[in-house]
Amino acid sequence: MTKVSIQSVTESFDAEGRLVKERMKQAEKIGLFHASSAKINIANDALIEGLLDQGTLAMIYGQSNAGKSFVALDIAAHLSSGKKWLGREVKRSNVLFVALEGRRGLENRLVGLSQANKLYPNSGLICRSTRLNLFEGSADAQDLIDQANWVFDESPYGRAIFIDTMAMAAVGASENDGRDMGIVLEKLRWIKEETDAMIMLVHHVGKDASKGARGHSSIRATLDTELELMTQGGNRYLKVTKQREYEKGGKIPFSLETISLLDTGMTRVTTKIVQPADTTKLSANDAIVSLLKEAAMPSDKLYEAFKAVRNWSNAKSQFNQALTTLKEKSVITEDEGLLKLT
Template identity: 35%
Template sequence: MPKAFEKPLKKFTFLDFNTAANSALESGTAPLVKGLLDQGAMTVLYGPSNVGKTFVAMDLAFHIAAGLDYAGMRTTQGAVIYVAAEGGRGAKRRVLAMRERYKPEGPVELLLLASPVDLRRPDADLKPLISAIQGLGVPVMLIVIDTLSRAMAGGDENSSVDMGFIVNHFDVLRTVTAAHLMVVHHSGKNAAAGARGHSLLRAATDTEIEVSEGLVSVTKQRDLERSWGSGFALDTMTLGVDGDGDPITSCTIRLTARDSVKVGSASPKEAEILEAGTVLQSLNVDGETGFSVADMVEYFGDRKDNLSANAVRQLLKKCVAKGLLTKCLRGRWKVEVVQSGLDVVQNIFD
């Protein structure tokens, strides 16, 4: 026998076919928010400016820190680190607004870091941040970095080198702390293309959550069902008054049922999407509900201005936000106008 095979390496362990199959249901990742986020994974929550990304992220973080169900989904309570790199004063006001709204009776293990961090350069803030988290002496379930742009500290989001550095450091951060990492990020100029920056970020992401005008929805799931979404509204709260007697305000998130979205008017492009969806639904003879993005892309394939899958997906989301479409399970969509009017808005947490 060749010497190379005399002493097999013990570094790797192989599972035979039946052992792998029999243990498949025993080795699942524990949920952080059941059906939405897994423990120890990575999420990018993204959207354009001024649509409420930070409010959505902080509200989700609060529910985990307080051990409250989120949109009917069970959470695993634990300490949450919220790195508010874009504005400490605003973050403190959001915390106060949530305390005033929810009036939690039990402990809320949410810890705010109201300062910028540089997680791009190896010799900057990664090690001090990890050391500070470990020094807390408590298990941390979630770390939120708000935003990616500030954490890159001047780096180029489109550079494979800079994005590669920060993605690797994100992996180190969540591996050492065993926490789920949520990164708040911006969408690019082409909203249909999703979160801006180099594709290395999306490749490393387990869950993507898009926040648009009045709508929050899952756009990617590595291991879970990619079907959750909700309407939402921002409720303004008066927290006090300043030295001039003017009100000091902030907002809290109110998730609303999908069927509470107020019906809006379709743009010409959205009207074409709705017409095509109606045609595609009429062609279904196999019992399938609605249509898929691939169906829509194929439908428009012969046109000179044929739409890409990302462009179609973005138009579909806009139609959902306007109440002109509903999203079904397993990546399918249905032309079905939902109930309209402000009087039908319901709070999911009620």
């Protein structure tokens, strides 16, 4: 057997180590890096705890008139003040909110947020309501970059841009055409890189709600975070349907409260504000009825939806008891495996 001294082994390792270090230096010179040089990297600053990061592309989507714009503006207002949003920690941020569906509605919502003590005079929320087209040419995208960087102004705060809606920012493009959407998505990538902001898009659900947001699959593939606004059992939720860095599948419950802004008898102006959901008072019977108002469904699917409404004690027992009671009172019936209201 050949004897190998400890010294020779040490020298061999030293020589190999020097070679690796030299290779690492060479790799960096040509835009590469050695795997062994990897370290823990926090790529983006969290803007909302466990949900939204700076430097990412996010989307809220849902049915028309479901409250998407109210939710997006509520998030923007909380970012601008640094106040907790539905129980989650928030990093104070400078925010540019691009409202492309009318200034009057936007201003009413802003007044409502102020009345609800969610928006403050010293907040970092700046709004734009002029047209924006991210499909034709590059002038509008450059204009948005310039405006956003003016808003952010080298501040230590977070950075966020909201675009409400994606459809209005892509007039002339076919949402189902990969080439058209590629142009729009490339502009969004450019804006994100030039501003280092979180960009939140407000979008619509497709004709088949089960298939998610409207448009080409490349849209969803590009997103870092996707939030679906949905109603269930009479309650509203944001369901986390995609997350690149955090866990997906969670639901964030909330409610929309109508408040009066002006009432002179002849003129009445109202708006809605986002509030934490109070599901604790909803009975099992009412929950089942509310769910079946939305759609008939088999018992197993109804039970899964029932569990998501609130934190029940003994969910299965309460569900079965309520189901039996509602059947006995002829409030619901079962037809070909589907439970529905009579």
